[in-house]
Amino acid sequence: MGFFSKIKKLWKSEKEDSVLEEVFPKEAFPPEKITETEDWQTGLKHSLAMAEPRLSIWLDHLLKGVEAKGDKLWPRLYFFFDALEVPREEADEFISDFSRWLDEMGYTHLDEFRSELQYRLALALDLEDEEDERSRLFIKLSQGLSKTKEQLSKRIDNLLVTSDKYDQAFWDELEEILIMADVGHKASSELIDKLRSKVSGQIIDDPEKFKELLGKELASFFPKAPRRIKPEPPEVVLVIGVNGVGKTTTIAKLAHRERMKGRKVMIAAGDTFRAAAIEQLEIWAHRVGAGFYAKKHGADPASVAYEALDRAINEGYDVLYIDTAGRLHTKIDLMQELKKIKKVMHKKRSDMPHRTILVLDATTGQNALSQTELFAREINVNEIILTKLDGTAKGGVMIAIAIQYQIPISYIGLGEKMEDLRPFEAENFARALLG
Numbered sequence: 211m212g213f214f215s216k217i218k219k220l221w222k223s224e225k226e227d228s229v230l231e232e233v234f235p236k237e238a239f240p241p242e243k244i245t246e247t248e249d250w251q252t253g254l255k256h257s258l259a260m261a262e263p264r265l266s267i268w269l270d271h272l273l274k275g276v277e278a279k280g281d282k283l284w285p286r287l288y289f290f291f292d293a294l295e296v297p298r299e300e301a302d303e304f305i306s307d308f309s310r311w312l313d314e315m316g317y318t319h320l321d322e323f324r325s326e327l328q329y330r331l332a333l334a335l336d337l338e339d340e341e342d343e344r345s346r347l348f349i350k351l352s353q354g355l356s357k358t359k360e361q362l363s364k365r366i367d368n369l370l371v372t373s374d375k376y377d378q379a380f381w382d383e384l385e386e387i388l389i390m391a392d393v394g395h396k397a398s399s400e401l402i403d404k405l406r407s408k409v410s411g412q413i414i415d416d417p418e419k420f421k422e423l424l425g426k427e428l429a430s431f432f433p434k435a436p437r438r439i440k441p442e443p444p445e446v447v448l449v450i451g452v453n454g455v456g457k458t459t460t461i462a463k464l465a466h467r468e469r470m471k472g473r474k475v476m477i478a479a480g481d482t483f484r485a486a487a488i489e490q491l492e493i494w495a496h497r498v499g500a501g502f503y504a505k506k507h508g509a510d511p512a513s514v515a516y517e518a519l520d521r522a523i524n525e526g527y528d529v530l531y532i533d534t535a536g537r538l539h540t541k542i543d544l545m546q547e548l549k550k551i552k553k554v555m556h557k558k559r560s561d562m563p564h565r566t567i568l569v570l571d572a573t574t575g576q577n578a579l580s581q582t583e584l585f586a587r588e589i590n591v592n593e594i595i596l597t598k599l600d601g602t603a604k605g606g607v608m609i610a611i612a613i614q615y616q617i618p619i620s621y622i623g624l625g626e627k628m629e630d631l632r633p634f635e636a637e638n639f640a641r642a643l644l645g
């Protein structure tokens with residue numbers, strides 16, 4: 211059993227002496243050695259053993275005294291990996307990857323890179339669903355949604371304190387609030403119908419109770435993403451959406467996540483319309499350590515996709531992301547182009563592409579809804595990623611999309627950093643939104 215699983219066990223048993231003794235036999239860790247130690251590893255082992263088993267707290271201990279990248283950081287990371295019994299080659303790869311990223315970003319100080327380090331460790335060590343990560347995500351989500359929250363939650367609070375019964379005026383006002391937050395007419399009235407039937411005949415005695423109900427109803431509108439069964443590699447992911455919504459950067463973020471989980475990733479430049487788009491993608495691929503496939507500017511996107519797939523198969527890639535163009539003024543052409551890409555993939559193997567992700571920009575509000583209409587009508591969209599939820603008061607559009615199209619939202623973008631693309635969870639979203 212690894213050191214940290216021992217620590218976890220120790221915590222679960224609420225530090226029973228017997229377990230403590232098993233993990234830290236007294237002869238190996240005499241108290242005087244632990245308190246007045248020259249040996250940082252022994253001291254660190256001791257403080258980690260006493261710490262709550264959460265990645266962020268472990269990192270606090272691990273990085274104590276580390277202010278910048280360099281001589282102190284690397285041995286500590288190796289120590290951490292050794293303790294977790296991570297094979298040396300994997301530790302080497304993680305560390306050289308991270309070090310290269312620091313150089314590329316020009317980061318030196320701990321506060322510039324701590325959160326990225328934690329994110330990478332969480333993915334690499336599969337600790338992402340730890341409670342710690344959840345609360346971190348929740349804080350991030352609440353901050354990201356602050357503008358939408360302002361629009362929605364504050365006004366609902368206000369409505370609840372100024373109303374004493376669920377009458378027509380109450381529902382009218384609630385509907386207006388929802389519409390102002392871009393929830394849309396159809397979704398708002400569906401939501402209100404449901405709520406109305408739940409509280410009929412009641413008086414407003416407890417605003418919190420109503421908000422809880424609202425949160426639950428909201429969350430229940432979001433379709434659950436079906437459990438993904440990993441296909442025979444490469445897993446092919448087609449990413450579509452109009453210009454500027456964040457397709458390319460989202461691919462980089464997704465690729466980064468997969469890379470951190472140790473998967474071999476290739477990105478194909480299917481947006482051949484602008485030369486700059488190919489360059490931008492190549493830079494991202496390099497940054498996240500993904501393979502890259504492109505042809506020259508103006509090439510047929512379907513042939514890029516086809517050849518990239520060939521290479522991904524031959525070279526044993528686990529995942530292939532295909533970026534696409536999104537110029538909307540040639541709507542029909544765009545749909546034809548996307549269908550053609552799908553067709554050549556499908557010909558290669560009938561289960562491909564495995565996922566088609568529609569990327570939408572939350573700041574466009576109701577436009578995001580009409581884009582869903584446009585794409586989903588023509589292309590079988592399996593997943594939606596909503597970007598730029600930070601900095602918009604129009605986050606309510608997610609609710610409209612969920613209700614009207616029943617397409618699962620898999621991730622949301624809460625900022626421009628790699629770690630700002632987060633898995634979407636309806637309950638957390640509703641909770642964060644309503645405060």
Ligand SMILES: Nc1nc2c(ncn2[C@@H]2O[C@H](COP(=O)(O)OP(=O)(O)O)[C@@H](O)[C@H]2O)c(=O)[nH]1
Nearest residue numbers: 453454455456457458459597598623624625626
């Ligand atoms: N604030 C914020 N900006 C984002 C997010 N996702 C993407 N962006 C920015 O949106 C801009 C357009 O992104 P890009 O990936 O080039 O869009 P594309 O045309 O669809 O490929 C870039 O400046 C991104 O950094 C997000 O979640 N939050």
Ligand SMILES: [Mg+2]
Nearest residue numbers: 457458481487
């Ligand atoms: Mg792009």
